[in-house]
Amino acid sequence: xxxxxxxxxxTEWLSEIDNIPEATRQAFVSxxxxxxxxxxxxxxxxIDRCRWSDMTETNSGIMEAxxxxxxxxxxxxxxxxxxxxxxxxxxxx
Numbered sequence: 001x002x003x004x005x006x007x008x009x010x011t012e013w014l015s016e017i018d019n020i021p022e023a024t025r026q027a028f029v030s031x032x033x034x035x036x037x038x039x040x041x042x043x044x045x046x047i048d049r050c051r052w053s054d055m056t057e058t059n060s061g062i063m064e065a066x067x068x069x070x071x072x073x074x075x076x077x078x079x080x081x082x083x084x085x086x087x088x089x090x091x092x093x
Contacts, residue, residue, distance in 0.1 A: 046077070050071050
């Protein structure tokens with residue numbers, strides 16, 4: 001089962017993670033902050049899929065919505081890479 005199917009169909013693995021926001025930030029840093037060929041290829045694939053380089057307007061609202069969604073994914077990835085470490089706030093009893 002590939003990683004996407006695993007995440008879509010199983011959720012029990014999330015209970016093993018204490019600070020999900022920080023673990024997510026660290027995962028993005030691990031994947032994309034290394035300036036490797038693999039990171040560049042994945043980034044290029046994402047950019048090509050959302051047509052980041054083609055900023056032309058379209059008459060199709062559906063196509064424009066799809067492009068904007070893809071662009072928002074890239075913006076979200078960049079935001080994750082630029083975040084400071086996230087400390088988990090615990091409630092004191």
